[in-house]
Amino acid sequence: MKIGIANDHSAVEMKNQIKAYLESLGYEVVNYGCDTTESVDYPIYGEKVANAVASGEVDRGVAICGTGVGIGLACNKVRGIRACTCSEPYSAEYSRRHNNANIITFGARVIGIETAKQIVKVFMETEFEGGRHQRRVDELMDIEKRNCEK
Numbered sequence: 191m192k193i194g195i196a197n198d199h200s201a202v203e204m205k206n207q208i209k210a211y212l213e214s215l216g217y218e219v220v221n222y223g224c225d226t227t228e229s230v231d232y233p234i235y236g237e238k239v240a241n242a243v244a245s246g247e248v249d250r251g252v253a254i255c256g257t258g259v260g261i262g263l264a265c266n267k268v269r270g271i272r273a274c275t276c277s278e279p280y281s282a283e284y285s286r287r288h289n290n291a292n293i294i295t296f297g298a299r300v301i302g303i304e305t306a307k308q309i310v311k312v313f314m315e316t317e318f319e320g321g322r323h324q325r326r327v328d329e330l331m332d333i334e335k336r337n338c339e340k
């Protein structure tokens with residue numbers, strides 16, 4: 191599986207550690223984030239990784255900012271993206287099982303590196319359950335179709 195990762199200035203160190211961790215698990219990881227601690231704007235990097243996921247350039251994404259919220263909002267503005275902000279592994283697991291999330295986001299100022307590792311591991315290893323959850327995900331994507339311009 192190929193994974194895209196993005197971050198703003200608040201999460202350079204965490205991005206590097208998570209990238210190395212995912213590589214140690216055997217994943218190919220593409221960096222769409224910033225590599226400087228000078229202040230940058232998280233929407234730029236959220237859009238980059240979201241476009242990579244939406245186009246199929248990568249299979250899933252990880253996006254990290256201070257809280258995970260801003261970069262997650264940016265990701266969710268891209269058609270086809272279901273980005274979930276999670277601060278613990280249970281929600282990360284169910285974001286895959288029930289919501290078919292394709293990007294996981296979290297905050298470098300909110301959680302520690304060990305929790306972040308647990309979150310990305312379970313997110314990458316868990317499959318979507320389909321069934322009744324497929325109908326609900328379809329309903330989510332219908333909202334996008336009804337409300338977003340082409």
Ligand code: RB5
Nearest residue numbers: 200255256257259260261
């Ligand atoms: C940057 O200071 C901070 O606002 C950003 O990393 C993120 O937390 C936004 O949601």
